[in-house]
Amino acid sequence: MTDDVLIEARDLTKLHHTPGGVVRAVDGIDLSIRRGETLGLVGESGCGKSTLGRTLIRLHEPDQGSIRYGDRDIAHFSRRELRPLRGELQMVFQDPFASLNPRRSIRQILTEPFSIHGIGNRRERRQIVDELIEKVGLHSDFSERYPHEISGGQRQRIAIARAIALDPSVVVCDEPVSALDVSVQAQIINLMRRLQASSGAAYLFISHDLSVIGYMADRIAVMYLGEIVEDAPKAALWKEPLHPYTQALFSAIAQPDPPSVPRRKRVPVEGDIPSAINPPSGCRFRSRCPFAMPICAERKPELKEPADRPGTHVSCHLVNSA
Amino acid sequence: MTTSSSVLSVRGLRTEFLSSEKTWFPVVNHVDLEVAPGETLAVVGESGCGKSMLAHSVLRLLPKKISRLQGGEVLLGGRDLTTLSDEKMRQVRGNDISMVFQEPMTSLNPLMTVGNQIAESILEHEDISTADATRRSVELMDLVGISEPAVRAHHYPFQLSGGLRQRIVIAIALACKPKVLIADEPTTALDVTIQAQVLRLIDDLKTEIGMGVILITHDLGVVAEWAQRVMIMYAGRKVEEADAETFFQGPAHPYSQALLGSVPRPDAQIDSGDFAPLVEIPGTVPPLNKLGPGCAFADRCAHRTAGCTQAVPDFIEVAPGRGVACINAGDLS
Numbered sequence: 001m002t003d004d005v006l007i008e009a010r011d012l013t014k015l016h017h018t019p020g021g022v023v024r025a026v027d028g029i030d031l032s033i034r035r036g037e038t039l040g041l042v043g044e045s046g047c048g049k050s051t052l053g054r055t056l057i058r059l060h061e062p063d064q065g066s067i068r069y070g071d072r073d074i075a076h077f078s079r080r081e082l083r084p085l086r087g088e089l090q091m092v093f094q095d096p097f098a099s100l101n102p103r104r105s106i107r108q109i110l111t112e113p114f115s116i117h118g119i120g121n122r123r124e125r126r127q128i129v130d131e132l133i134e135k136v137g138l139h140s141d142f143s144e145r146y147p148h149e150i151s152g153g154q155r156q157r158i159a160i161a162r163a164i165a166l167d168p169s170v171v172v173c174d175e176p177v178s179a180l181d182v183s184v185q186a187q188i189i190n191l192m193r194r195l196q197a198s199s200g201a202a203y204l205f206i207s208h209d210l211s212v213i214g215y216m217a218d219r220i221a222v223m224y225l226g227e228i229v230e231d232a233p234k235a236a237l238w239k240e241p242l243h244p245y246t247q248a249l250f251s252a253i254a255q256p257d258p259p260s261v262p263r264r265k266r267v268p269v270e271g272d273i274p275s276a277i278n279p280p281s282g283c284r285f286r287s288r289c290p291f292a293m294p295i296c297a298e299r300k301p302e303l304k305e306p307a308d309r310p311g312t313h314v315s316c317h318l319v320n321s322a
Numbered sequence: 323m324t325t326s327s328s329v330l331s332v333r334g335l336r337t338e339f340l341s342s343e344k345t346w347f348p349v350v351n352h353v354d355l356e357v358a359p360g361e362t363l364a365v366v367g368e369s370g371c372g373k374s375m376l377a378h379s380v381l382r383l384l385p386k387k388i389s390r391l392q393g394g395e396v397l398l399g400g401r402d403l404t405t406l407s408d409e410k411m412r413q414v415r416g417n418d419i420s421m422v423f424q425e426p427m428t429s430l431n432p433l434m435t436v437g438n439q440i441a442e443s444i445l446e447h448e449d450i451s452t453a454d455a456t457r458r459s460v461e462l463m464d465l466v467g468i469s470e471p472a473v474r475a476h477h478y479p480f481q482l483s484g485g486l487r488q489r490i491v492i493a494i495a496l497a498c499k500p501k502v503l504i505a506d507e508p509t510t511a512l513d514v515t516i517q518a519q520v521l522r523l524i525d526d527l528k529t530e531i532g533m534g535v536i537l538i539t540h541d542l543g544v545v546a547e548w549a550q551r552v553m554i555m556y557a558g559r560k561v562e563e564a565d566a567e568t569f570f571q572g573p574a575h576p577y578s579q580a581l582l583g584s585v586p587r588p589d590a591q592i593d594s595g596d597f598a599p600l601v602e603i604p605g606t607v608p609p610l611n612k613l614g615p616g617c618a619f620a621d622r623c624a625h626r627t628a629g630c631t632q633a634v635p636d637f638i639e640v641a642p643g644r645g646v647a648c649i650n651a652g653d654l655s
Contacts, residue, residue, distance in 0.1 A: 254548075
């Protein structure tokens with residue numbers, strides 16, 4: 001591990017207690033993100049990717065495992081201990097309408113982080129907020145408006161402005177462009193990349209849209225039922241995914257090419273993601289895997305680095321025994 | 323595309339809505355389209371472009387008090403649907419023409435088993451016994467790829483996953499073998515692997531029973547994969563139409579070009595290593611009740627000239643099924 005790593009989780013586990021039983025939403029996950037790096041996190045709905053993002057920046061307290069941030073383990077920090085870190089660990093949510101207080105003006109929303117952390121006086125904050133609004137590509141005139149008075153794309157810009165207000169070192173972006181139209185999506189993606197290039201923040205970028213992930217991420221981690229089944233540098237994973245689930249996922253991408261252009265060979269998966277309360281024994285993907293073998297039901301595969309693919313980790317008996 | 327081969331022809335359709343200032347403004351503006359049996363026509367655009375309004379107009383599902391059909395015809399099987407009585411139209415819906423909506427949870431009745439919901443739509447249109455309708459509903463569930471259909475027929479929507487619910491909605495839509503299926507963002511709420519399953523299903527059934535499909539979507543990847551023809555809408559109007567091959571080789575309208583350019587293309591980018599910024603379309607879709615006299619896209623267009631803001635450009639059809647509404651389209655590569 002190098003000093004470039006800004007945040008690192010080991011054996012991170014978060015349980016959800018539901019009426020139907022305990023869901024291991026995040027189950028023993030290891031991950032790390034470096035300065036200026038974007039880790040893309042993909043997986044189907046219900047796989048635990050949002051819970052992982054929220055637990056990583058301590059919006060949830062993990063049930064197990066460590067989160068090394070700087071030189072400290074923040075996994076079990078109290079609210080009080082976390083408060084000074086809140087500005088450094090930030091989040092952008094999918095729905096900017098739900099994440100911005102409708103009864104506060106844009107200026108009030110964006111001033112709050114500075115007043116909470118006691119930064120600047122009234123006049124200085126005014127100026128900082130104006131600069132912040134312009135930094136996300138809006139005119140500072142927007143400051144007197146309310147969230148319902150601006151478009152979805154503009155709201156997401158404000159949500160991003162709030163997230164970057166205190167110059168965070170880690171930003172969890174949970175489906176930040178999924179609710180936006182394609183043309184607006186491009187504006188927000190470009191903005192987020194531009195901001196990262198100047199700030200060097202580490203992004204955990206969560207999306208179900210593989211094309212967006214393929215564009216944004218430096219590395220990609222694939223999650224299935226609370227576990228990471230493969231993580232790898234983007235190009236390696238994109239060109240030659242190893243885990244059957246990753247193969248299925250990435251073969252389902254629909255690219256806007258002329259129909260005459262040859263497509264990726266589809267790797268079929270049957271059925272739906274199984275219940276997270278009673279996941280299959282052994283490998284959790286085996287119930288949908290076209291290559292399932294007897295051992296897959298008996299033993300849980302470990303996340304291993306194949307000898308010929310440095311930097312890639314995959315948990316699959318088929319790959320690891322090859 | 324000749325009219326005789328079409329199963330559905332829409333001509334000069336114009337739908338208006340009542341604004342809060344009590345004035346009428348168009349949400350679907352002089353739209354023509356043709357769908358052939360066994361063909362998928364994709365209707366593409368951003369939110370607010372009128373694509374769902376077009377579908378609702380064809381099916382006459384618009385809210386009565388605040389909307390009106392203000393011209394045009396919808397020809398299906400020799401009849402103009404715009405002139406039918408409400409009663410007759412109800413017989414057409416679900417029978418000759420069906421619709422699948424984006425969110426399967428809201429289009430199913432939460433208090434009724436899914437088997438009964440399929441049977442209900444069969445009984446509505448066919449004179450058969452309840453027992454036969456129940457048997458048919460299980461067959462339909464099998465047809466749309468639901469395992470253990472006899473068991474699942476007794477389930478309520480909340481007991482099924484999103485993918486299975488959307489299959490139920492499709493089974494209901496197909497219960498009476500419609501001539502036309504309108505699918506409005508049918509997979510937007512679904513995960514990628516399930517999305518591919520559902521679109522494959524619609525595609526197979528389309529070929530099998532020879533229906534025409536109108537696929538309403540904002541996802542150009544889905545269009546390229548599943549549609550034979552493409553129609554781009556902007557601010558209530560058709561701005562471009564082409565077969566899928568021609569369109570994805572090089573669209574003619576600046577809006578279509580920008581739309582295609584704004585989609586991340588990791589395949590090409592990973593090969594070249596060049597992750598240049600995506601094409602941005604500045605601004606947002608204009609509100610339909612505040613359109614100026616010119617081209618609605620002019621404000622956001624990189625190729626705008628003086629003529630663009632003077633009059634709405636005509637849709638120029640260069641060949642059947644191929645046309646564009648842009649005065650500068652000829653100058654564009």
